[in-house]
Amino acid sequence: MSVLFDVTHPALVHLFAGPAETLADRGHDVAIAAREKDVTTTLLDAAGLPYVVASRAGSGPLSRVAELPARGLGLVRLARRLRPDVVVSQVDPAAVHAANLAGASAVVFDDSEHERLAAALTHRFADVVCTPASFRRAVPNQRRYDGFHELAYLHPERFTPDPGVLREHGVDPDERYAVVRFAAWDAHHDVGRRGFSPAGKRRLLAALSEVATVYVTSERDADGALAGLAADPLPVPVDAVHDLLAFADCYAGDSQTMATEAAVLGTPAVRASAFAGDGDMSNFRELEDEYGLLASFADEDAAVDRAVAYARSPPHEAMARRRERLLADKVDVAAFVVDVVEGAA
Structure with a gap:
């Protein structure tokens, strides 16, 4: 065919x-x-x-x-x-x-x-x-x-994280680091909604940088929120971002896709979104309520606090157990x- x-x-x-x-x-x-x-x-x-x-x-x-x-x-x-x-x-x-x-x-x-x-x-x-x-x-x-x-x-049938890919690009997979992703929020169904505000982005990056190296990927920075902040761009090519995400101590951001990617990889994940709550998409509700692999917040200050807590003391063992249960069900x-x-x- x-x-x-x-x-x-x-x-x-x-x-x-x-x-x-x-x-x-x-x-x-x-x-x-x-x-x-x-x-x-x-x-x-x-x-x-x-x-x-x-x-x-x-x-x-x-x-x-x-x-x-x-x-x-x-x-x-x-x-x-x-x-x-x-x-x-x-x-x-x-x-x-x-x-x-x-x-x-x-x-x-x-x-x-x-x-x-x-x-x-x-x-x-x-x-x-x-x-x-x-x-x-x-x-x-x-x-x-x-x-x-x-x-x-x-x-796991499709992807095995490779620490060698990170080392090839100067990243120690055992170092303490966080991955942050900011979406553009310019789709037609995003009208009137948002993730992190410019001030929230600055607070998140400033707070995370005190406890970990921070790697940032952003669809755009039209509001200039990222200028001069203590964060590094992604150190790996785009086709290796999942290796970077898999070994991270924390993911935080307002991207729908990367939040789910972090969650199914067992990386402690925090999402700030105006959609968070009872009316959220079913996949986010399931990852959060059923499996405890994602934390979503409409309040960006609460999202920052949770992200910093994860980066300071990553719950890797608990997340690994929850991921195994997820994979057994899916x-x-x-x-x-x-x-x-x-x-x-």
């Missing part, structure tokens, strides 16, 4: 790279339509995966809407040329409509209950919509699985993706 993967975000490179390689190894034709956003194409290059750029991300909460026509046209042209049997995407109206026009099955992965507008334009046109088992909404053509997107690439999501794609064809 022929499969087209729609990769619109760096996290989707990780989600789909393993399944794409497995499908190619099984003799299927695999193609990737990329969206130039952050380090998406850099990660694809590092993974050795060929791709075609279908569109480029703009800036601001309405940029995705403005980009949609160009992306839709690019995907339709690509789909008509490749004639895929299956188009695989996250929530992306352009991908499912390209699949429909090309006569292909559309397989969608969705783990965000907050994504309403794009979901309404995507779900009903998909043949299969895959969601985590704890997903709080019923959606058309839904198929639930017991796992998280991040387990497609951080499950599936290998990459294998699930392959099964769904082959089944849809």
Whole structure:
């Protein structure tokens, strides 16, 4: 069969790279339509995966809407040329409509209950919509699985942290260090919401730097909050960030994806988000309430306090036990993706 993967975000490179390689190894034709956003194409290059750029991300909460026509046209042209049997995407109206026009099955992965507008334009046109088992909404053509997107690439069957990679780039995996990630918060569903404020970013980095080396990755620093602060940029290439995260004594930030990555790796993880609380996404609630692998706060001062406590005295043994219980309960999501794609064809 022929499969087209729609990769619109760096996290989707990780989600789909393993399944794409497995499908190619099984003799299927695999193609990737990329969206130039952050380090998406850099990660694809590092993974050795060929791709075609279908569109480029703009800036601001309405940029995705403005980009949609160009992306839709690019995907339709690509789909008509490749004639895929299956188009695989996250929530992306352009991908499912390209699949429909090309006569292909559309397989969608969705783990965000907050994504309403794009979901309404995507779900009903998909043949299969895959969601985590704890997903709080019923959606058309839904198929639930017991796992998280991040387990497609951080499950022990797929990833083993390598301390040698860190040493090659001057990082001692036994040193005390924290990884901090700040997101842009410019998606349309983020309007009126935020993670760390500029002042909160400064407090977090200043407090963490007193007890550990701090490595910072940020989508942008438009507010200048990071200028002159005692923090280092990531010392490893982007394709080695999970090795850095796995050996960290603490993760803190307002990124949704990296918070989950840290949690499933068993790294003490703190997340500041306006979404935190009873209305939070189901994956965060499950990681926090069921497994104790994540601490989410709407109050950024409370997030700073917890992050500093973790960095000062990391609960590695407790987190390792909780992670083992999580892994015993969850599936290998990459294998699930392959099964769904082959089944849809």
